[in-house]
Amino acid sequence: MSTRIGGMTAGTPKRPRKSPANPLGKGPGRPHAGTSESKVDQIYGALKLAIVGGELPPEAPIDKVDLCARFGVSRLSVTTAVNRLAFERLVVVEPQRGSYVSRIRISDVRQWMMIRRALETEVVGACAQHLGDDWIEQLDRNMAYQRTAVKSGDLDGFHQLDIAFHRLLIEGMGLDRVGEILESVRTHVDRTRRLLLPEPGRMPATLKEHQAIYRTIADRNPSAAARAMHEHLDRVLGELEAFQERHPNFFTD
Amino acid sequence: MSTRIGGMTAGTPKRPRKSPANPLGKGPGRPHAGTSESKVDQIYGALKLAIVGGELPPEAPIDKVDLCARFGVSRLSVTTAVNRLAFERLVVVEPQRGSYVSRIRISDVRQWMMIRRALETEVVGACAQHLGDDWIEQLDRNMAYQRTAVKSGDLDGFHQLDIAFHRLLIEGMGLDRVGEILESVRTHVDRTRRLLLPEPGRMPATLKEHQAIYRTIADRNPSAAARAMHEHLDRVLGELEAFQERHPNFFTD
DNA sequence: TCGATTAGGCTGGCATGCTAGTTCGCCTAG
DNA sequence: CTAGGCGAACTAGCATGCCAGCCTAATCGA
Numbered sequence: 359m360s361t362r363i364g365g366m367t368a369g370t371p372k373r374p375r376k377s378p379a380n381p382l383g384k385g386p387g388r389p390h391a392g393t394s395e396s397k398v399d400q401i402y403g404a405l406k407l408a409i410v411g412g413e414l415p416p417e418a419p420i421d422k423v424d425l426c427a428r429f430g431v432s433r434l435s436v437t438t439a440v441n442r443l444a445f446e447r448l449v450v451v452e453p454q455r456g457s458y459v460s461r462i463r464i465s466d467v468r469q470w471m472m473i474r475r476a477l478e479t480e481v482v483g484a485c486a487q488h489l490g491d492d493w494i495e496q497l498d499r500n501m502a503y504q505r506t507a508v509k510s511g512d513l514d515g516f517h518q519l520d521i522a523f524h525r526l527l528i529e530g531m532g533l534d535r536v537g538e539i540l541e542s543v544r545t546h547v548d549r550t551r552r553l554l555l556p557e558p559g560r561m562p563a564t565l566k567e568h569q570a571i572y573r574t575i576a577d578r579n580p581s582a583a584a585r586a587m588h589e590h591l592d593r594v595l596g597e598l599e600a601f602q603e604r605h606p607n608f609f610t611d
Numbered sequence: 612m613s614t615r616i617g618g619m620t621a622g623t624p625k626r627p628r629k630s631p632a633n634p635l636g637k638g639p640g641r642p643h644a645g646t647s648e649s650k651v652d653q654i655y656g657a658l659k660l661a662i663v664g665g666e667l668p669p670e671a672p673i674d675k676v677d678l679c680a681r682f683g684v685s686r687l688s689v690t691t692a693v694n695r696l697a698f699e700r701l702v703v704v705e706p707q708r709g710s711y712v713s714r715i716r717i718s719d720v721r722q723w724m725m726i727r728r729a730l731e732t733e734v735v736g737a738c739a740q741h742l743g744d745d746w747i748e749q750l751d752r753n754m755a756y757q758r759t760a761v762k763s764g765d766l767d768g769f770h771q772l773d774i775a776f777h778r779l780l781i782e783g784m785g786l787d788r789v790g791e792i793l794e795s796v797r798t799h800v801d802r803t804r805r806l807l808l809p810e811p812g813r814m815p816a817t818l819k820e821h822q823a824i825y826r827t828i829a830d831r832n833p834s835a836a837a838r839a840m841h842e843h844l845d846r847v848l849g850e851l852e853a854f855q856e857r858h859p860n861f862f863t864d
Numbered sequence: 865t866c867g868a869t870t871a872g873g874c875t876g877g878c879a880t881g882c883t884a885g886t887t888c889g890c891c892t893a894g
Numbered sequence: 895c896t897a898g899g900c901g902a903a904c905t906a907g908c909a910t911g912c913c914a915g916c917c918t919a920a921t922c923g924a
Contacts, residue, residue: 397878422905432879437906438694445698454885454906469788472733480729535722539792650908675876685909690876707875707915867924875916886905894897 397431401439404429409448409459410549420449420457446542448549461610462550464602470543471595477536478524478591479584485527486575486583493530494576500526501572508561516561523568527575550598560597567593650684654692657682662701662712663798665805673702673710699795701802714863715803717855723796724848730789731777731844732837738780739828739836746783747829753779754825761814769814776821780828803851813850820846 395403405425408414425436440457443449447466451457500523507516521544528537567590574583602609648656658678661667678689693710696702700719704710753776760769774797781790820843827836855862 433906434878434880438691441691442698445695451906454904455887456905465785466788469786472786473730473789473792476729476733477726480725532718533722533725535719536726539726686876687908687910704876706877708917709875865924868922870921871919873916873918876914878913879911881908881910883908884906887903889900889902891900892898894895 397429397435398438398442401425401429401431401436402442405439405443406448406545409443410545410552412549412552414459416459416461418459420459422457446545448545462546464609464611466546467550467598467602467609468595470546471591471598474540474543474547475588475591475595477540478527479587481527481531481533481536482571482575482587483580483584484531486578486580489527489530489575493526496530497523497526497572497575501569504565504568508565511561513561516564520564520568547598550601563593564590650682650688651691651695654678654682654684654689655695658692658696659701659798662696663802663805665802667712669712669714671712673712675710699798701798715799717862717864719799720803720851720855720862721848723799724844724851727793727796727800728841728844728848730793731780732840734780734784734786734789735824735828735840736833736837737784739831739833742780742783742828746779749783750776750779750825750828754822757818757821761818764814766814769817773817773821800851803854816846817843 405414405420414420420440422433422436422440426433429436440449440451444451444457447460449457450460500519504516504519504523507519524540524544525537528534528540567586571583571586571590574586658667658673667673673693675686675689675693679686682689693702693704697704697710700713702710703713753772757769757772757776760772777793777797778790781787781793820839824836824839824843827839
């Protein structure tokens with residue numbers, strides 16, 4: 359598909375660099391396959407994925423020396439990566455005590471969704487006014503894929519397409535800074551969602567809402583677009599709150 | 612306010628090998644238990660203040676070894692602090708080339724303001740519905756101070772009260788995560804504002820807008836509150852765009 | 865004299881060693 | 895048997911040293 363799935367990662371400063379993979383370093387040269395990423399970026403990404411994917415649940419301790427051995431790097435790289443995650447509130451590091459995956463605060467989830475709703479509502483209104491036809495065409499393609507995913511019941515694929523749909527709106531308007539904030543927010547929201555949501559029955563409803571949003575954009579109706587997005591995200595928030603009520607043990611506050 | 616770091620300007624003659632500037636003998640002795648600020652936090656804060664305050668203008672190179680000598684710490688602390696700033700897009704670090712204060716992209720300013728408008732509009736609507744009376748009283752006090760500042764022409768004091776006014780809305784609703792994002796945004800916006808805005812004539816207009824916002828909150832009128840905040844920030848955005856036209860050399864794009 | 869090549873001096877990235885503080889368990893004394 | 899204290903082993907923070915890329919300039923060859 360032409361809609362990129364793994365495009366913008368929030369906040370990571372990119373560096374245009376080739377890495378010759380350090381042929382002669384002392385210490386155990388880990389011939390980890392050729393990645394052009396910096397070492398801290400690698401660890402940062404891996405940890406983030408593990409946390410968001412639920413592999414590292416809240417309260418899970420983060421053993422830095424173990425990670426050093428696992429990735430074949432020094433403590434500094436691991437520490438830097440963990441500090442970055444702490445900056446994003448995904449982990450908590452207590453000096454001289456240890457680091458662990460942060461718990462999820464109910465108030466935080468509500469705020470993330472509020473932020474998402476406010477920003478995406480604004481964005482979709484702008485989209486309905488100024489989004490280029492080529493981008494609308496891409497949205498159309500994405501909708502087709504979504505329909506296919508729903509038909510075949512591909513839950514994970516639909517989730518990816520869901521993300522891509524929302525990302526297209528941002529990218530199409532060139533709002534990269536807004537996109538960074540939303541990526542960060544989505545990270546947190548996804549963490550709670552992955553933890554608690556295996557509900558396939560929601561797919562058709564979500565598809566319908568996406569289609570409504572798409573239609574208002576294609577029709578160039580900003581206020582309707584904002585309304586549709588608002589309703590869409592309100593529904594997601596309601597979903598999350600229902601889950602929070604059913605699984606109170608995962609949350610704080 | 613007068614947080615001079617020292618003669619921090621571009622192109623300082625450097626003295627490479629002068630590391631042990633620790634006045635307290637051996638070991639990283641903590642000064643006293645009162646200030647539990649980490650060294651990287653100190654440097655991070657000082658640099659951030661210098662950048663936002665305009666002391667370090669865009670494109671100004673960041674000499675790490677010079678900062679090491681100036682603060683009497685090692686390169687690692689400085690590097691960590693600079694990396695944190697790079698994460699916030701306040702500085703750009705090019706590997707093997709150098710680090711410098713980031714330039715200001717026009718598109719970024721527009722996006723920051725768009726984010727601020729979207730979030731604060733949402734927040735002020737919630738305030739009009741649920742803000743506690745004690746917080747409204749605090750807002751009232753703040754407004755009184757604002758009037759005093761305008762009367763006496765205290766531009767800098769008014770700016771601080773302006774910030775405090777907006778912060779009160781966030782704190783009063785307990786929206787700490789929203790507040791963090793807005794703080795980050797405000798950092799960027801303030802940087803351009805401090806760089807270019809010495810306009811005292813705007814104070815009375817801003818005061819009027821703040822008073823309008825306060826009134827709608829006290830009157831418990833959410834839609835009017837949102838409208839007032841929207842207009843207020845739209846005006847600020849227009850101001851910033853006017854400045855950008857007058858000083859195009861400070862911007863990119 | 866002019867151009868191309870190389871060496872040195874800048875930069876940041878990474879590894880390692882050391883210090884300090886907290887916690888927990890074991891050992892001893894009551 | 896219990897309670898208190900002391901030490902070992904964990905943690906993070908910080909300094910330093912070394913390595914590798916880039917840019918510049920000086921030098922050597924045509």
